[in-house]
Amino acid sequence: MQPQVIIADDHPLFRTALKQAIVECLPDAGVIEADCFDDLLIGVEANPNLEIVFLDLHMPGNNGFTGLTQLQNHYPDLVVIMVSSDDNVQTMQKAISFGAAAFIPKSADLTTIGQAIEVVLDGEVWLPSHVETDTIDNENSQANQHLAKQLAQLTPQQYIVLTQIADGRLNKQIAYDLDIKETTVKKHVSAILVKLKVNNRTLAGLAYQQLMLAAPENRSD
Incomplete structure (x- = not known):
């Protein structure tokens, strides 16, 4: 098949x-x-x-x-x-x-x-x-692989919450956007910090932003 x-x-x-x-x-x-x-x-x-x-x-x-x-x-x-x-x-x-x-x-x-x-x-x-x-197996690559493994540990809902954190959204705003309780968002944030091994949501957002690239100028892709 x-x-x-x-x-x-x-x-x-x-x-x-x-x-x-x-x-x-x-x-x-x-x-x-x-x-x-x-x-x-x-x-x-x-x-x-x-x-x-x-x-x-x-x-x-x-x-x-x-x-x-x-x-x-x-x-x-x-x-x-x-x-x-x-x-x-x-x-x-x-x-x-x-x-x-x-x-x-x-x-x-x-x-x-x-x-x-x-x-x-x-x-x-x-x-x-x-x-x-x-x-490929240089220091940066190993760091990227480590981040990818950490992101894979997040539940789908936690992953979405992380994207919102990276966008600078507050817990109240995330709760509204995802139609869940703010206490639920707080639990997700706590779990995200543990799985990404960071101390605060700012660092979590920065970790996610490592995935982003600047769009090429005169983009033709």
Whole structure:
């Protein structure tokens, strides 16, 4: 049985190209498309058999690796492949250290995309050939891996509360937004601090903000 795939990217032309590569590699795969992160989440919820997500690094609702870690937190069995024209080596290595199965530059041709998909389906990690994989296990990478593991320990509700903390929301505001009691928010905050091993909500918010990247200038991804 071929895997079910969802492409999350706000550029229709790239979605079409990526879909072509997927169909050539996996002719019987079911492919769903989403042009924003909220639609991606709706698609994932509606299709429990989904196995692979192609996620744009910069798209509405996703900033850097926030979407990657949210998917890992909410749907740990999904395989996430990052795609972007923002393809500097540090960004690609950071994606892998945060748990992505691959990072495919949008400049890649269909053959390369197909090779990346095959490697991922074999359970391996894929990066472009010019990226030195033996440099990934450096100090920064280990710190990113540690943060990813801490975020994975949060419950889905705690993860959402953390995103609100990072946005500077107060407990009362978070309670209103999530339609829960303020005492419940306080319990979530306390649990978040313990799991992230930080002393206050400011540090928790800063930890989450490490996932974010500045959108590239003259963005074409």
